[in-house]
Amino acid sequence: MKEYSSATADSAHLLCDRHPADAVAFTFVGSDLTHRDLTFGDITERSRRYATVLRGMGVAQGDRVPVMMGKRPELIITLVALWRLGAVHVPLFTAFASGAVELRVHGSAARLVITESAHRQKFSDLQDVKILDVDELDDAAGTCASNSDSVAIGGEGTLVQLYTSGTTGKPKGVPVPLRALASFRCYLTFSLDVQETDVYWNAADPGWAYGLYYSIIAPMAAGRRSLVFEGGFTPESTFEVMNAFGVTNFAGAPTMYRSMRKSASDIDLSLRRASSAGEPLTPEVQGWATTQLGCEIRDHYGQTELGMVICAHWHPDIARTPKEGSMGRPLPGYTAGIVDGQIAINVEQSPLLWFSGYHNAPEKTAERFTADRSWYLTGDTGREDTDGNFYFSARDDDVILAAGYRIGPFDVESVLVTHADVAEVAVVGRPDPDGIRGEVVEAFVVLDAAAVPDEGLARELQELVRDKYSKHAYPRTVHFVDSLPKTPSGKIQRFLLRNGSRD
Known part of the structure; x- marks a missing residue:
């Protein structure tokens, strides 16, 4: 490297x-499956x-x-x-x-x-x-x-x-x-386990980090063919491309997998590898994937500033059976830890770390490192178990402080999304109107088309969190909304919900 x-x-x-001039770098697939x-x-x-x-x-x-x-x-x-x-x-x-x-x-x-x-x-x-x-x-x-x-x-x-x-x-x-290519190739090899014989498709858009880094740059550096679908995402078109081209190694965002699970029940694929990045996966998606996709989905964690750094790796030389809820262990070339409750990367012990600062933004850069610059701070809270596995909790900005408890919105969302009527959900903390708890949990819920948004369903969702997760973390208010505010890459913008905007 x-x-x-x-x-x-x-x-x-x-x-x-x-690379050999006659080697295929990309296969472009049209909406009609011509290529x-x-x-x-x-x-x-x-x-x-x-x-x-x-x-x-x-x-x-x-x-x-x-x-x-x-x-x-x-x-x-x-x-x-x-x-x-x-x-x-x-x-x-x-x-x-x-x-x-x-x-x-x-x-x-x-x-x-x-x-x-x-x-x-x-x-x-x-x-x-x-x-x-x-x-x-x-x-x-x-x-x-x-x-x-x-x-x-x-x-x-x-x-x-x-x-x-x-x-x-x-x-x-x-x-x-340019030296970031070493990190990108390492992820392609060890976490995704892209082999020469694979039909590899990273469905993320190249306008964003995961798609650009790992559907374009990393495969080119490695000389591996990458499939590119020219159409927009739908669950149906995704299944069609997988079947038509015999995709064996697939990577995408959690929103893709959730949509695929909701749209089909009789899919029978035989993927060799399936990987997810962007937000943690919920357990019911994992259960569906094992039976319908032919393999489990392994969760991977990273940032625009890092590429992918903590993953449930697929390569057999370093693979381990993933622990439920864990996003895995650091990629070779990185050492991670927990600093002040945040997931952090040890700068000196991470030779593949390439981020040194934001463009013309020294104050924002300083926020990303400890005072002695020995640790890069992700801004995401989490924990590490005794076996070195990492667990994501929330963006540090998203952690809810309610009555002395630190509540990660993902934990509550993972329970709410198991309800049959729930299509999507985002959980945020809002100031307690009574001034007692500091913040209270509020849920913004997008329902399936046939569901009826009423007080009975709201109470049902509240009780679900009480019974399946914790009494202290149930949403005091449930808002039924048509959609959630997201970035163009599909990440939920919880800060807009906290600030009172749902657009």
Whole structure:
């Protein structure tokens, strides 16, 4: 893995050019299940031409270039072209509206944005920023010479500047150095156990960390084929792709698995590996997966700032039978612990740790480390058992302090979601109107279509928590809502519920 830390490390070479030209890097699957392969040779040849055009437009080493594009081959070509020039990719999720776009474009001081016609109007209010349509880029590249040179940015050079999802406030810029590839490959190998013979599909969107890191960057670094579904997520289309292409190794968000469980009862798959990241999985989803997917789902934990770091690993050399509720043990190359109640990463003892600070935000960076910078603080509360297994409780901001108790919302949510009428739920702490308990537990519940939201059902849900979890943690108020506020990547924004907003 030292190749990624070298002062002469070249991202285009490490991610693309060194692999056999005829090896398939990506298989793009359309909504109608038609597919087309993109080889490493295709990427090399086309990205060199793209790089010629972009260099002629003034793109140079260190420039931040936001990209908003659907899941199509030109996305990959564009990214590699930028990396050839030593430029920095700034991901823009396609569901972003203009406000989220402007925050990232201005925050990165970008002078050029690359997009496609479907999203061009989102950039119409930007001043002094050139908007380049990828189809125009592709046309220009078809008639120009190939740029065979590539810039060696070194292990400390920035490859990507990704922004946090905003679950607890304003998104922050996270510079991802080239040396992070060592961590990404380690996760692909040990936690996901992606083998050469696997049909690997990480269904997360590449506009966000998990999809970008592990459906694009890590497979390219390892020379493994990655499946990319061009359509939007539905449980039905997910099952169709799995069956049609014989997917053996699947990774996705908990919301995907929950939707899949709710939508089908007669699915019979034979996955070799199934993995989840984003939020903890609830027990009933695990039980369903074992019988319907052909294997258990293993929970993995990480952050935009870290990649994945604590996992129920799949690789047989380090795999252990997961303990219920645990997200596993640290990835090789990381040492974790509990510091002031938070899950934390030991900086000195974690050679794969790559985060050093947020872009132009020293105060926010300082919050992420202990005063002596010996520990990275995740902001997530949890615990470690005597066998070294870690258990997630809540975002530190989400912990509910009620009558002297620290209540993790996930624990309460895990009980409520077992009710047959509940589709989704989010639990938060709100100030106690009586001023006695400090905070009280409140639940925001999305019901299945056939359920009737009434006082009887609310009492039923309260009693469920009393009986199955704890009397001190039952929700004093149950709100029935049509939907929960989420980030575009699907994470629940509990801070909006705490602040009284449900939109």
